Amino acid sequence: MMGPEEESMETLTLATSAATTAASDYHSAISTSTSQEIHRDPLLSPPVPPNFALSPSSSFVDPPSYSDVVFTPFNSSNGSVSPSPSSSTSNYLRITVSDPVQEPETVSTSLVPGSGSGGYFTYLITSRARDGTDSQVRRRFRDFVTLADRLAESHRGLFVPVRPDKGVVEGRVMKSADFIEQRRVALERYLRRLAAHPVIGKSDELRVFLQAEGRLPLLPTTDVASRMLDGAVRLPRQLSGVEMAGPEEVVQPAKGGRDLLRIFKELKQTVTNEWVGARPAVVEEDREFLEKKDILQDLELQLTTTSQHAENLVKAQQDIGETMGELGLAFIKLTKFESDEATLDSQRTRAADMKKVATAAVKASRLYRELNAQTVKHLDTLHEHLGIMLSVHTAFSDRSSALLTVQTLMSDLSTLNSRVEKLEAAASKIFGGDRSRLRRVEELKETIKVTEDAKFCAVREYERIKDNNRSELERLDCQRRDDFLSMLKGFVISQVGYYEKIGSVWETVADEMHEYSRVKESNGQ
Amino acid sequence: MISTDNDPVETSQSPRSPSGKAFVMISVTEPVKMGTGVQSYISYRVITKSNMTEFEGPEKIVIRRYSDFEWLHDKLSEKYKGIFIPPLPEKSAVEKFRFSAEFIEMRRQGLDVFINRIASHPVLRKSEDLRTFLLEEEERMERIRSIEAGIFSKKSSDIFQMFKDVQSKVSDVVLGKEKPVEESDPEYEKLKTYIFELENHLAETQKQAFRLVKRHRELGQSLADFGKAMKLLGACEGESFGKAFSELGSKGEILSLKLQKEAYNLLMNFEEPLKDYVRAVQSIKATMADRANAFRQHCELAETTKLKEINLDKLRLMHSERAREAEIDFKESKAESEEATKRFEAIINTMNEELARFQEQKTAELGLAFHEFAKGQAKLAHDVADAWRGVLPKLEAL
Numbered sequence: 048m049m050g051p052e053e054e055s056m057e058t059l060t061l062a063t064s065a066a067t068t069a070a071s072d073y074h075s076a077i078s079t080s081t082s083q084e085i086h087r088d089p090l091l092s093p094p095v096p097p098n099f100a101l102s103p104s105s106s107f108v109d110p111p112s113y114s115d116v117v118f119t120p121f122n123s124s125n126g127s128v129s130p131s132p133s134s135s136t137s138n139y140l141r142i143t144v145s146d147p148v149q150e151p152e153t154v155s156t157s158l159v160p161g162s163g164s165g166g167y168f169t170y171l172i173t174s175r176a177r178d179g180t181d182s183q184v185r186r187r188f189r190d191f192v193t194l195a196d197r198l199a200e201s202h203r204g205l206f207v208p209v210r211p212d213k214g215v216v217e218g219r220v221m222k223s224a225d226f227i228e229q230r231r232v233a234l235e236r237y238l239r240r241l242a243a244h245p246v247i248g249k250s251d252e253l254r255v256f257l258q259a260e261g262r263l264p265l266l267p268t269t270d271v272a273s274r275m276l277d278g279a280v281r282l283p284r285q286l287s288g289v290e291m292a293g294p295e296e297v298v299q300p301a302k303g304g305r306d307l308l309r310i311f312k313e314l315k316q317t318v319t320n321e322w323v324g325a326r327p328a329v330v331e332e333d334r335e336f337l338e339k340k341d342i343l344q345d346l347e348l349q350l351t352t353t354s355q356h357a358e359n360l361v362k363a364q365q366d367i368g369e370t371m372g373e374l375g376l377a378f379i380k381l382t383k384f385e386s387d388e389a390t391l392d393s394q395r396t397r398a399a400d401m402k403k404v405a406t407a408a409v410k411a412s413r414l415y416r417e418l419n420a421q422t423v424k425h426l427d428t429l430h431e432h433l434g435i436m437l438s439v440h441t442a443f444s445d446r447s448s449a450l451l452t453v454q455t456l457m458s459d460l461s462t463l464n465s466r467v468e469k470l471e472a473a474a475s476k477i478f479g480g481d482r483s484r485l486r487r488v489e490e491l492k493e494t495i496k497v498t499e500d501a502k503f504c505a506v507r508e509y510e511r512i513k514d515n516n517r518s519e520l521e522r523l524d525c526q527r528r529d530d531f532l533s534m535l536k537g538f539v540i541s542q543v544g545y546y547e548k549i550g551s552v553w554e555t556v557a558d559e560m561h562e563y564s565r566v567k568e569s570n571g572q
Numbered sequence: 573m574i575s576t577d578n579d580p581v582e583t584s585q586s587p588r589s590p591s592g593k594a595f596v597m598i599s600v601t602e603p604v605k606m607g608t609g610v611q612s613y614i615s616y617r618v619i620t621k622s623n624m625t626e627f628e629g630p631e632k633i634v635i636r637r638y639s640d641f642e643w644l645h646d647k648l649s650e651k652y653k654g655i656f657i658p659p660l661p662e663k664s665a666v667e668k669f670r671f672s673a674e675f676i677e678m679r680r681q682g683l684d685v686f687i688n689r690i691a692s693h694p695v696l697r698k699s700e701d702l703r704t705f706l707l708e709e710e711e712r713m714e715r716i717r718s719i720e721a722g723i724f725s726k727k728s729s730d731i732f733q734m735f736k737d738v739q740s741k742v743s744d745v746v747l748g749k750e751k752p753v754e755e756s757d758p759e760y761e762k763l764k765t766y767i768f769e770l771e772n773h774l775a776e777t778q779k780q781a782f783r784l785v786k787r788h789r790e791l792g793q794s795l796a797d798f799g800k801a802m803k804l805l806g807a808c809e810g811e812s813f814g815k816a817f818s819e820l821g822s823k824g825e826i827l828s829l830k831l832q833k834e835a836y837n838l839l840m841n842f843e844e845p846l847k848d849y850v851r852a853v854q855s856i857k858a859t860m861a862d863r864a865n866a867f868r869q870h871c872e873l874a875e876t877t878k879l880k881e882i883n884l885d886k887l888r889l890m891h892s893e894r895a896r897e898a899e900i901d902f903k904e905s906k907a908e909s910e911e912a913t914k915r916f917e918a919i920i921n922t923m924n925e926e927l928a929r930f931q932e933q934k935t936a937e938l939g940l941a942f943h944e945f946a947k948g949q950a951k952l953a954h955d956v957a958d959a960w961r962g963v964l965p966k967l968e969a970l
Contacts, residue, residue, distance in 0.1 A: 550953030563939035
């Protein structure tokens, strides 16, 4: 009698316990609800149809806008969640990352034969651009890293979405099915965020990444080792100060072996700025910017705390749903036992009562878990915006390093100019001219000219970055307001909807048990 | 099946006003901490309201402590074999929890239920010991209690019983019977299995119920923290936004309190009844042990009597002088054996009555617990929905 239903009850519990043993990560709640969809229990009411009737006494009106959120079971298309509303204006209508496939390494990189994990994973990336172009390419994680680096270089000052982390530990951890799935989801979200950005979404780098078949035609950044080698060869000439940096190179931040000298100089400048207290020629004067920065710092702090507590809330909701389900299960087992073994009517009555309570508990448990899936979806906004803070930091540090470059060049210039002055003064004292000194003055004047060009580029770059910062800050403020409003509404609406349902489930049972509250006359046979 | 002299007696489990019928209502109230340090304990005010002369009506008040209740429980267990003596709430508790408000209330409730069950039991309510418990002054009660503790303390009577058990086991072995003698009634076997399995199932439900209480508390805590954090987050945003966050945060804090309240309600009115159910089943197991003992005695004495009869016949045939002694001995043994058999059969009858009563009682009590549970959950859910709904207008306005 209880067979199939009881079985599905058990699977219900099993699915949950599997999910709980997985990471208590925010997003495991998503996979929990997905598996629930599969193990449907016939004992409970059928899956909520769109016209699920609310109890008539409910003052909760306005079916259309709420019903979508409340009554649609959590949408799971490959487990991914649609990002913020701004994606509707994205340059790409659809991006999916799927089908992880393990490819063998062409050249074994491990020294110990047989210890290599057999290769890397590639992912299938399908996309449809605004103009209707459909594309399908295969990329590996390394390609994403390249894309991220390229975007960072060419979009300084913008809030460039941060790419997913590399695996922390090499070897087995990188290849587990869970890890691959987590990565797939993360990569998909990353690409969608890129596409949603008004500037990056239209960038060539992204387009090439999504559409160019075969190997990714973006130059990867050379790794530090080779740069060091490079740098070592060129160092002597740099130290002599004769090496002239092209203006275009100047606008890139100093990094790697080639720019050792520049790094030294900029470091010296930083020290000067901080310790000597000499006011550099150009400072961050934009008061509005500094105020904004403070506010954002505060916001980041609050976001961190709130998102932590949001995670705890999600866990607590998950737990209560789970325990409610287990309580229901325990009662189901007891009911079955009592009705099987019943010899007296009182037992049968009790078994029947218990069954009502058990059924309600299981129903409530399912509702809690559905609610939680919604809650995760909504409160995820907090996480998103925390992630955006990372991009903001990068954009702000783009700004300060550009400023540092300008300051360094200006200090260079003043040094050079004063050297020229001294030399000219000394040369003029010698009658008939000092040919060697004059020659050096000429050389210095050449260097000054080049440096002034570089400074011109650097200032221009700095201004560009400042503009980027400003427009991005405005955009972020708007986006944040929209997102937070969505989040609050979504959270509240789903709470109201689901708790009303839970309430009516229990109310029915309470009514049915009402007779017991009229305390009976105790029996005295 | 129905014994004489048992007009239904109204007790505090039926608050209908006395209509001239005999009634007795007992309340265990006002727990007060007495003494200091390790010696400290809780005393309770036991108020007996009755229109029956045996309870010195209309009202009698005494002060009692847990060990007094224990004394009563033990006396009743001794004297009324076959009856499922109502269980006491737990004896010991973790030290620091012992004086917590929650534990004290749980115990008070448990003791109240205990004493009223005794007073409403058709047989137990007539017991002398019950009257002693309800009516005696404190000093006498204390003396009575310590006397019993001295001579017939549970421990020493246990040891006594253990000796007897060893004795009978030894004689079993000597007589060639290795196994302890047990009834072979299939119905009773079924009942035993039922009781043992029932305890397991009940223990599981009680465990989950307790966990559910904890979950309510945890959810409440997390909502409070979340609410506070949201308030602070809102302060970073502008005026209007800040207000919405603040409203949401406050609701979170309010709901946290409601959840804590419901957790307490669940503990007292749902988890405790389930725990009580488990204890009641354990009491049945104790009765079953009594029945097994009675059965063993009945078998042993019957066996002994038979042997004595054989011996007597032998002596008679031999015209021995010891025949007379043996006859007296045999007659004594026979009388004892008949007593033991009567006792055993009385237990069987009582148990059958008790079982029917037990099942009915449990259905009613559990039904009430279910009602409370469902009611509490329904109210909580509606409160939560209402609270969040209140935030919506502020959000719409943005």
